[in-house]
Amino acid sequence: MADVAAAGSPAGKLVIRNIGLLLSGDLARPILDADTIVADQGRIVAVGKAKDVDTAGAKFVIDAKGCAVSPGLIDSHVHPVFGDWTPRQSQLGWIDSFLNGGVTTMISAGEVHLPGRPKDIVGLKALAITAQRSFDAFRPGGVKVHAGAPVIEKGMVEEDFAEMAKAGVKWLGEIGLGSVKAGDEAKKMVAWARKYGMNSTIHTGGPSVPGSGYIDESVVLEADADVIGHINGGHTALSLQQITCLCERCERAIEIVHNGNELAGLHALRIARELRQLERVIVGTDSPAGSGVQPLGILRMIALLSSLGDTPAEQAFCFATGNTARLRNLDCGLIEPGRAADFVFMDRAQHSSGKDLLDSVRKGDLPGIGMVVIDGVVRIHRSRNTPPADRVPAVVT
Numbered sequence: 430m431a432d433v434a435a436a437g438s439p440a441g442k443l444v445i446r447n448i449g450l451l452l453s454g455d456l457a458r459p460i461l462d463a464d465t466i467v468a469d470q471g472r473i474v475a476v477g478k479a480k481d482v483d484t485a486g487a488k489f490v491i492d493a494k495g496c497a498v499s500p501g502l503i504d505s506h507v508h509p510v511f512g513d514w515t516p517r518q519s520q521l522g523w524i525d526s527f528l529n530g531g532v533t534t535m536i537s538a539g540e541v542h543l544p545g546r547p548k549d550i551v552g553l554k555a556l557a558i559t560a561q562r563s564f565d566a567f568r569p570g571g572v573k574v575h576a577g578a579p580v581i582e583k584g585m586v587e588e589d590f591a592e593m594a595k596a597g598v599k600w601l602g603e604i605g606l607g608s609v610k611a612g613d614e615a616k617k618m619v620a621w622a623r624k625y626g627m628n629s630t631i632h633t634g635g636p637s638v639p640g641s642g643y644i645d646e647s648v649v650l651e652a653d654a655d656v657i658g659h660i661n662g663g664h665t666a667l668s669l670q671q672i673t674c675l676c677e678r679c680e681r682a683i684e685i686v687h688n689g690n691e692l693a694g695l696h697a698l699r700i701a702r703e704l705r706q707l708e709r710v711i712v713g714t715d716s717p718a719g720s721g722v723q724p725l726g727i728l729r730m731i732a733l734l735s736s737l738g739d740t741p742a743e744q745a746f747c748f749a750t751g752n753t754a755r756l757r758n759l760d761c762g763l764i765e766p767g768r769a770a771d772f773v774f775m776d777r778a779q780h781s782s783g784k785d786l787l788d789s790v791r792k793g794d795l796p797g798i799g800m801v802v803i804d805g806v807v808r809i810h811r812s813r814n815t816p817p818a819d820r821v822p823a824v825v826t
């Protein structure tokens with residue numbers, strides 16, 4: 430698998446046919462009236478009914494066998510270190526395990542679990558650049574890990590952000606995990622990061638583990654980071670009144686995580702819906718964390734927000750795909766020409782009480798994954814982690 434990933438996208442046309450349900454990732458139109466996807470060089474080139482798209486000359490053909498296809502899932506909030514290893518819970522292969530949960534893209538909210546993590550400014554910049562380089566060159570199972578997310582510290586100046594951006598750093602780790610915890614100081618650094626094209630996230634709520642910090646709603650509002658990181662706490666949440674205030678008083682992304690308070694997460698979803706701003710809702714796991722790693726965490730968030738959050742399942746999938754892609758400026762997450770050919774093939778899990786995939790998720794069950802494709806390459810067949818799906822796709826050629 431690593432060799433395939435290193436080799437990049439295959440030349441030649443990929444046709445996926447007999448798709449039973451095509452989830453677009455786009456909240457405005459979450460289900461597409463189409464049964465065929467054509468990709469080339471790892472990019473989607475056409476989507477439509479089989480008779481309407483040019484499928485001639487395909488080098489690779491996948492028969493979806495009536496399964497649902499969704500854009501690859503995006504975990505908006507992870508804490509990788511190096512390789513496919515986490516010291517947090519001494520686990521190997523955790524990213525590959527997430528691939529078996531349909532995750533094709535991950536965004537680092539800081540490499541905070543690195544033993545002996547440097548906190549001096551030269552050291553934290555060096556770590557960010559090294560992590561970016563490392564995960565750019567090494568993709569466990571093919572998963573795209575966007576890492577190199579510095580945890581900002583007091584004393585940083587504009588030139589530090591310019592230097593990191595120039596070196597390829599595109600993200601800020603969770604603000605609040607370092608010594609910058611005051612709103613005015615965070616605001617200044619977020620603005621510098623934004624000026625140089627870096628996307629930022631702020632920790633919200635109580636400390637996650639000893640050594641982490643408390644960030645309340647006034648600091649989140651003043652800092653104005655791109656993403657209200659784990660608005661439902663990681664795990665300790667702000668009060669529901671403060672969460673309402675955050676949703677109402679800014680327009681930034683509302684990130685709900687698995688390693689958080691479920692009641693607070695459902696509350697944030699409800700407020701976003703009342704505001705008619707569901708396009709702001711994105712999901713993550715915030716793993717590895719004290720609560721472990723959650724290979725099926727994104728699927729569990731989709732099932733939670735759909736079943737207990739009164740959300741049609743096809744909309745809940747958008748929280749983990751198109752919404753995140755747009756708010757994080759990623760080239761994946763949507764089924765449309767030009768986007769990365771990252772797909773998850775799913776069907777209703779065997780013996781679910783739901784009548785089909787969407788109904789089963791709406792009833793709180795997880796789907797069964799039958800295949801995952803990243804950049805047009807089949808990375809896994811039937812998932813080793815999800816319940817078995819009723820139907821699974823097959824590679825024809």
Ligand SMILES: [Zn+2]
Pocket residue numbers: 603632633637658659663
């Ligand atoms: Zn956090």
